[in-house]
Amino acid sequence: MTFVFQQPGTTKLLEAIDAAAARASAGGGVFAFASRGGIEAFFAQPNIARMLNRRQQFQLIVGVDAITNAEALLFLGEKVAQYDGILSAKVFFHEHPRSTFHPKFSWFRQGGNVRLVTGSGNLTMRGLGQSAIASGAQPGNWEAFSIQSMHGDEATAAMAGIDEWLTGQLAAGTLCALDDARVRERAMANGRMRFAAVTPRARAPAHPAGAAADIEVAPVDGIRFSTPEILVREIPRNRTGQADLGRKALTDFFGYEGSEKKVFVQYVSLDNLPKPVEPILLFVNQSKNYRLELREIAGLNYDLGDDDSRMLVIATKLDLRSFRYTIVPVTAPEYTAVAQLLGAVPPMRGRSRPMREAFVSSTDLQSVWPGVPDNLLPLETSTPEP
Missing domain, CATH: 2.40.330 (At1g16640 B3 domain)
Known part of the structure; x- marks a missing residue:
């Protein structure tokens, strides 16, 4: 197993996922939140793109408790249509107000072997990291993740666990189509959110006690x-x-x-x-x-x-x-x-x-x-x- 810290302004998680996809025969991913930029970056990676172009199956699950908005869902739907029958995507939808769907991992089969990338980063540009920090752009998150290569019985057990979870969630009705009306409602609500960041006032004196700092408000991924x-x-x-x-x-x-x-x-x-x-x-x-x-x-x-x-x-x-x-x-x-x-x-x-x-x-x-x-x-x- 390899354990990695990702610093803002790097794409270590994105690079690790793409490396795990090399020579894969099938794969998938589960992410709590997704953005259009993160989805686009993910499927633009050479090894993942190669998988899809070779008609090797990939299944993606994203949550909508936060962040994942209409733009992300519609773009993901366009990717599914582009790779019809190869790429499948579902949305994890639940109605437990005090619980959050929060996993982030991806897996790739290589014959009888499995590579698993598990960590804290979501399917967003900040979660995956950015290779360059453009002027005014948000530079990405601090994240941590591990990479595991599994063989034999260990690989079989890991895939059995993933398959059992997917089958169970389908039976429970928590894995919904991208165009499910409830999913659209949640995505619309997520699109309302503006994430405020405190930014320093250029060449200005320090704020007096109790005064508000300047606030920069933008949607997710710095749109x-x-x-x-x-x-x-x-x-x-x-x-x-x-x-x-x-x-x-x-x-x-x-x-x-x-x-x-x-x-x-x-x-x-x-x-x-x-x-x-x-x-x-x-x-x-x-x-x-x-x-x-x-x-x-x-x-x-x-x-x-x-x-x-x-x-x-x-x-x-x-x-x-x-x-x-x-x-x-x-x-x-x-x-x-x-x-x-x-x-x-x-x-x-x-x-x-x-x-x-x-x-x-x-x-x-x-x-x-x-x-x-x-x-x-x-x-x-x-x-x-x-």
């Missing part, structure tokens, strides 16, 4: 959004259940990149009640209309204000592929306050006028709408794990 996380936009009158968002909102905010892309959306009512999470496709039709299917619009009357102001969609980007939204009709008590973020109604251009839009922060939205539904906004925490 940075290309726009502020809140979109406020007028919606023109369209077909039932469609929101015409325009090019900038659909591309810069929702992430449309020129081809169909699945995302998760979830409606939050003005009285703070979330509806079920819905998977939808981002696409542009042949008429070049940048529209989004938002079913909740269909149940509302499309009223116009006296100044030609229009119904508003307010969307929050939780991660790069999950969004919560609400609709504010012009007749709603909140409308006038929220519309301050958009400025004056522009004049008509022929038979229509440009729809107003703004990309703002949660703080900006709360400043004009103190009663904004809590479930629409992200949450901040000082630690990435429960």
Whole structure:
């Protein structure tokens, strides 16, 4: 057995997993938490990629008690589709509020032998480590892990234990499909989390007693959004259940990149009640209309204000592929306050006028709408794990 400490800024765990996959005939992994960056790095490793390209089976289990968000699940689903029949993936889902699914290990068969990598690192960039620390990037975690090479009866017993656990969890119903509705709900909730880190104030005097330090808040793995996380936009009158968002909102905010892309959306009512999470496709039709299917619009009357102001969609980007939204009709008590973020109604251009839009922060939205539904906004925490 080999025991290894990983320092921030290194990829020792990722390298060890890839080395264990050399000449493997099959393998698998179980990780408490996963991120899109960690999944991408894992399957980009030469020996793991070689396994899949040679049609050698790999099964992956990830938990959703924290961290694992919609972006991770959707990306993992795309990898499963890419390696159909070779790569399988399940989500460990339970309903024990005082317990956390927390294992992290991977295994690889080599004939009658087994290599096992067991440790503290999750399937995230920080857990796996980073080979270089880019400016402003989070440099990874301190982790520890062991590598075991097992032969004969020891290898047989280890694989029997893993197979027995997998079979038992399937029978118990804790291993769920990636598109299970409960899994989507948990992933959406995880996407709300923003992990705060205390950062020093450059060339500033020490904080007086009791004063707050500067706080940098970012989603897991140091993701940075290309726009502020809140979109406020007028919606023109369209077909039932469609929101015409325009090019900038659909591309810069929702992430449309020129081809169909699945995302998760979830409606939050003005009285703070979330509806079920819905998977939808981002696409542009042949008429070049940048529209989004938002079913909740269909149940509302499309009223116009006296100044030609229009119904508003307010969307929050939780991660790069999950969004919560609400609709504010012009007749709603909140409308006038929220519309301050958009400025004056522009004049008509022929038979229509440009729809107003703004990309703002949660703080900006709360400043004009103190009663904004809590479930629409992200949450901040000082630690990435429960």
